[in-house]
Amino acid sequence: MSFFTEIRTPDREVFKGEIDELHIPTYKGNLTILPKYTDFMTIIIPGSMKVVINKEIKEYFIAKGILTVKDKKVTVIAEAIENAKDIDIQRALKAKERATRRLKEKGEDIDFKRAEAALHRAIERIKIAERHQI
Numbered sequence: 001m002s003f004f005t006e007i008r009t010p011d012r013e014v015f016k017g018e019i020d021e022l023h024i025p026t027y028k029g030n031l032t033i034l035p036k037y038t039d040f041m042t043i044i045i046p047g048s049m050k051v052v053i054n055k056e057i058k059e060y061f062i063a064k065g066i067l068t069v070k071d072k073k074v075t076v077i078a079e080a081i082e083n084a085k086d087i088d089i090q091r092a093l094k095a096k097e098r099a100t101r102r103l104k105e106k107g108e109d110i111d112f113k114r115a116e117a118a119l120h121r122a123i124e125r126i127k128i129a130e131r132h133q134i
Contacts, residue, residue: 001035005074007051007081014060014081021052022074024067031067033074041068044078046121048128059084059132061125087129096122 002018022033025047049062065078099119103112 002053003033003035003037003072003074005051005076007049007076009078009081015051017053019051019053019074020055021050022076023048023050023052024062024076025049026067033067033069036072037069037074039070041066043067044076046117047124049076049081059128061087061121061128063121082125084128084132087125087132089126089129089133092122092125092129096126 002020005015005017005019005022006013007015020035024031024033025045027043027045030047031042044062044065044067046061046063049060051058051060061080061082061084062076062078063080065076068075095118099115099122102115103119
């Protein structure tokens with residue numbers, strides 16, 4: 001049994017079609033969507049999103065966004081979505097280093113919430129990329 005899912009960013013469609021399961025990070029914890037899920041809406045947080053189709057698991061990094069389930073259709077819209085195999089681990093390591101340095105700085109011009117969010121996104125990208133390195 002499967003359900004129709006559309007996964008996209010504001011500027012591109014990542015996936016559109018039938019899937020068996022969706023594992024996604026939300027502000028209330030990791031959530032697994034299965035067929036016949038009840039209608040609802042929730043906020044996505046940065047982390048690992050897994051799409052299961054015919055027992056094959058595809059993993060993605062997903063940034064913040066919105067998940068809706070309505071009339072047996074799942075819609076995921078996020079600021080950024082990257083296939084695990086496409087994550088540039090060196091870029092993520094540099095982003096982690098930059099964010100860590102910003103958090104250690106002491107100054108009024110430092111946006112700590114933004115730096116913390118950047119650090120979290122970088123750490124999640126690194127974890128996902130490391131799982132898929134050959």
